[in-house]
Amino acid sequence: MRLEGVWARYRRRGPWVLRAVEVALAPGEAAVVLGRNGAGKSTLLQLAAGVLRPARGRVADRPAAVGWVPERFPADQPFTVTAYLTSMARVAGLGAGAADRAVAHWADRLGLARFGPVRLAQLSKGTAQKVGLAQALLRPPGLLVLDEPWEGLDAAARELVPELVEEVRARGGSVLVSDHRGETARLPGARLWTVADSTVRETAPTAGAAMSVVELLVPADRVTGTVARLRAEGHQILRVRADSTDPPDVSRQGADTGPPQAGRHGDGSPDGGSPEVSRRGAGVPSAAGEAG
Amino acid sequence: MTALVRQRLAGFLRTGRALAPVLAGLLALGVLYGGGRAQPAEAYGVSAVVLFPVLAWQTKILLDVEPDVQRRLAGVLVGAGRERAAGLLAAAVAALGTVAVALVFPWLVGGVTGPVHPGDRTLLAGLLLGGWAHLLAVPPAVALGALASRACAGAAGYGVAVLALGAVGGLVLGLSGSVAPWLAPPLLPTARALGGPLAVGPGLGLTGWALAWAALAVAGYAWRRRFRA
Structure with missing residues (x-):
């Protein structure tokens, strides 16, 4: 078809x-x-x-x-x-x-x-x-x-x-x-x-591709919308937690050296710059404990 | 397609919404036949005119009673053309049921009589012509009801407007001396024709007129439904 x-x-x-x-x-x-x-x-x-x-x-x-x-x-x-x-x-x-x-x-x-x-x-x-x-x-x-x-x-x-x-x-x-x-x-x-x-x-299919976990810091009132947007873009939400005591270093890494290769979109799509939590695909654990 | 026609008729009858137009029709016929006895052909001619808006309303209800998503599910199974045809066919079958009631009704309330004077039509001729007059009203009524249905008209207000305009226009434009009688189905011309002798030629002309009007209305319905699942 x-x-x-x-x-x-x-x-x-x-x-x-x-x-x-x-x-x-x-x-x-x-x-x-x-x-x-x-x-x-x-x-x-x-x-x-x-x-x-x-x-x-x-x-x-x-x-x-x-x-x-x-x-x-x-x-x-x-x-x-x-x-x-x-x-x-x-x-x-x-x-x-x-x-x-x-x-x-x-x-x-x-x-x-x-x-x-x-x-x-x-x-x-x-x-x-x-x-x-x-x-x-x-x-x-x-x-x-x-x-x-x-x-x-x-x-x-x-x-x-x-x-x-x-x-x-x-x-x-x-x-x-x-x-x-x-x-x-x-x-x-x-x-x-x-x-x-x-x-x-x-x-592009991600089966067999390397997967990365990216942690994000999001204002509390924008969590629901961000989670929905990331899901809609094909990312898998593993977990949402309330505390931010463990500051993510991914953003700093991205700012200094560019996005980590393993976490980039494989298709070069316009949303390639979106903060990626994890791409869906084989080997990714289910979203246990996720919220939103 | 037979299964879909059956499903739609079952849905129509089981909801109980079928009762409203039938009761309205019976009420109108009760008023019509309450004035005394008349010759069958003449009485049936007027009965068909009275029944036209009732049949159109009945068609609208039958088509509207099915949820939009269910109509789309049926379209996926049988194809868009057959889905539309099944709706019209189900409405025509329901209309024939109402017509049967309308043909029997005057005999139950003493509204018609057999030939009284020499030269009156025979009872059989009166019944046949009366049946023909009612059958003539069915295709235009079904077509008008389809045009007024939710799937075609969209908003409920538009549907009611189409139904009211079609019903009133059908009567007003059919009056003697109308400037554009051909814009309406030949309901009143048929009733007038049954009041006197009716030759085969004019009878065929009225039949063709009713079918042509219905065909145009159904074409309009199909055209509107092209992008309205």
Whole structure:
């Protein structure tokens, strides 16, 4: 699937959300879309899934079977979980028998079996999100588009998402995932696309690259914003602590001798000068004890 | 696409919002038939006029009852064109249900009678012409309701404005002596035609007029929906 010179906006003469986007995803590949809130991640995903039409450019070679998991599942519908999933399976083109089997399989796999007779409107946010995940998988997708799939899920279900992604990839499908929670480390081997300033940049994969830890000193009232920005730029936050008794010497080192080589962005991107806590990738410990 | 039509009809019926337009329609028909008995064709002609805004409103409700994100999910599964077509088809099926109620209703309240005078149309002819008049109202009503739906009109205020303007315009522009009768679907011209003898030629002309009006409105709907998932 390729996005060729894609421009997108939500109304005529409105501001461009995305400009001249050129990205491609081969069968068996996964890409994680990073970016701040409102950067255009969901727009990019919806263009890829076929929900939105580009104002300019085109999306080429989109697989016939697309599974899209929206950021918020529309639970305000008068159906039970089983009735809804069965209906969606039929809408996706499955026969009656195949639809029943697919619904039973995914309900069991995602822990939805006991919610079968429950109305969608009565589900918790996380359970509703699982229904959203299930409906996208009823028909084996050639392209699976997941918009913030970890949002609202419990720990067990969060662990299941990478498993499902790998299964789709193993079948030759492509997967596109957006993430602003720093869950990207769960998808090793995925490409990283960063949406910023209405454009999409690919960040070079860091698998096998040397990693560095950079300590920052940030005013207390700016911690949340800084953490969010760094995550959006693809960095992994290892820890946030309140005291600053151990002053970082990295900034001094950077001022005197230039940025440390091991900690620089590999793609020479404009955010290369951003203070780097740690690049995501293999061998980086999880963000235990992180805040914000 | 059949599964999507079925899903949308089920969603429409289960929410209970289907009741409002049907009750409004029955109320209007009750007033219409409360004045005494009439010949079926003549009465049904007016009934179709009364039902036009009700069917358009019903279509808007049916299309609006589905959450926007669910509509997009359906579009991803079946494609944008089929998603739109399924919505219109579901609305047409719901409209046919309301039309069936409207055709039976006058017989329940004694609003129509069989031929009384020599030269009156036979009962069968009256029923067939009445059914035709109602069927003629369905495509324009569904098209107007689709234009007024949230997916097409956007803000709720615009949707209500489109619906009100279409319903009132359909009546006003259809009055005798209208300067631009062709801007409205042929509801009143059909009712007038059923008040007297109706030849095949004018009947086909009215049918073509209604279908052409609906086709143009549906084309407008499809054009508006190109960038509105």
